[in-house]
Amino acid sequence: MKPLDPISRRHFLAMLGASAASLALPARAAYEAGKFRIGYQKAASTLVLAKANGSLEARLRPLGVDVTWAEFAAGPQLLEGLNVGAIDFGYVGEAPPVFAQAAGADFVYSAYEVPTPLAEGVVVANTSPIKTVADLKRRKVAFNKGSDVHWFLVALLRKHGLDFGDIDPVYLAPADARAALERGSVDAWAIWDPFLTAVLDQSPVRLLANAEGAADHHQFFLSQRTFVTKRPDVIKATLESLGQTGQQIRADYAGAAAKLSPIQGLDAKVIEQGLRHYAHIYKPVSEPVLAAQQRIADTFLQLKLIPRPIRVADATLLNTTG
DSSP: OOOOOHHHHHHHHHHHOOOTTTGGSSSSOOOOEEEEEEEOOOOOOHHHHHHHHHHHHHHGGGGGGGGEEEEEEEEEHHHHHTTTTSSSSSESSHHHHHHHHHHTTOOOEEEEEOOOOOGGEEETTTTOOOOOGGGGOOOEEETTTSSSSHHHHHHHHHHHTOGGGSSEEEEEOHHHHHOOOOOTTTSSEEEEEHHHHHHHHSSEEEEEEESSSOOOOEEEEEEEHHHHHHHHHHHHHHHHHHHHHHHHHHHHHHHHHHHHHHHSSHHHHHHHHHHSSSSOOOEOOOOOHHHHHHHHHHHHHTSSSSSSSOOOOGGGOOOOOO
């Protein structure tokens, strides 16, 4: 796994609009056979529950590895952590891996969550004159740059006869975007759960559209290539354990939400509704899923959102160029 070259890394960080402080990661770390470092976002409920329950530590201890955890603000920052060797494993949406691979990151798609299009959407104020997606033309739309809603927004606009260039994108992290929408600084906000459910429950806003019929909204478990090559047993056991955690969530949404509430800082009923928008079912990456990722990459290239063409299948252990 190679670090980004200086030019690609600058492009990647510039694309994210991230400050150096927000990506204050350690220098490239060497592979350590006895350590397994997991990156997560607070909204990644399966990983957050697994961390809280200690289930992965229990499952992996017999394999001779110690589990450590690192929290990231969003998927793009997590991908940068994976690339520089700060973590070995993480969970992100469908767009961050495309941006990262185009910038030179070397990682492996290890598994995916079956499509969850209800878990992301565009919201507007109740009093907004915007009634349809087509009404977003020349409007300010806030979203987290480089995240999965970046692709969702592109796909949604295309479905309704608009191009990405027809809107005025405003790149904001979730908390800042919500505040901007509530004070009227932006016209719409594209966001994922549980933030989507939370703002619909707590603020005078309405759902303009979700991703159904526009974007699959796949989620992915990604692995550092060196780690998955040397310790496939650890990755296999991890995915099996997380699959069991997903089953537990589906069997008791209310119980899972109650455990997540103090961690995610949201009301349990909001978290439960958001949990129901995700599948919590994980499968090995397949050719159709890789093809869907390739379509995203090709579209981003056409829109000049990424600097060069990529072959998504290169980010697997079974498909390499040459």
